[in-house]
Amino acid sequence: MKSIQQWLDEYGESHQDETNKLIHWICIPSIFFSITGLLYSIKLPFWIGAFQANVAMIVMVLAVLYYLALSRTLWIGMLLFAVFCLGLAYWIESLDLHPALVVLPDHIRCRLDRPVLRTSCGG
Numbered sequence: 001m002k003s004i005q006q007w008l009d010e011y012g013e014s015h016q017d018e019t020n021k022l023i024h025w026i027c028i029p030s031i032f033f034s035i036t037g038l039l040y041s042i043k044l045p046f047w048i049g050a051f052q053a054n055v056a057m058i059v060m061v062l063a064v065l066y067y068l069a070l071s072r073t074l075w076i077g078m079l080l081f082a083v084f085c086l087g088l089a090y091w092i093e094s095l096d097l098h099p100a101l102v103v104l105p106d107h108i109r110c111r112l113d114r115p116v117l118r119t120s121c122g123g
Contacts, residue, residue, distance in 0.1 A: 001069070003070070004070040004071040004074065007070070029081070032081070032085065033085050033088065033089075036056050036060070036082075036085040036086065036089055037056075037085075037089050037092070039054065039055040039056035039059055040054050040055075040056040040086070040089040040090075040093070041054070041093075042054055042055040042056075044058075051090070056085075056086060056089065057086065060082040060085075060086060063078065063082065064078055064079050064082055067079075
């Protein structure tokens, strides 16, 4: 298994452009959350406390354990972000929205929620 230093060295070599770094700060967490949401929707036939188990929970435990093996500092960050993503997925699920409405831009959601003759969401 590669050490955390090897991973960071490889990342540093290929991510030296400021625009690339900015895009990664935005896109990687978004991709991570999207995958978490997809896995969260795959329910398992048992409960963990008050929560129905899902594939995201299993994958998060494995990912957090992997980060623990790499670095305790990164493990803490990964644990916090994983809990945040699972909590956000739980909250979105509790809103009982159609999944497509969660990711559609506001102006499209407005048009889907209103009669065809209306042209804006105001009023």
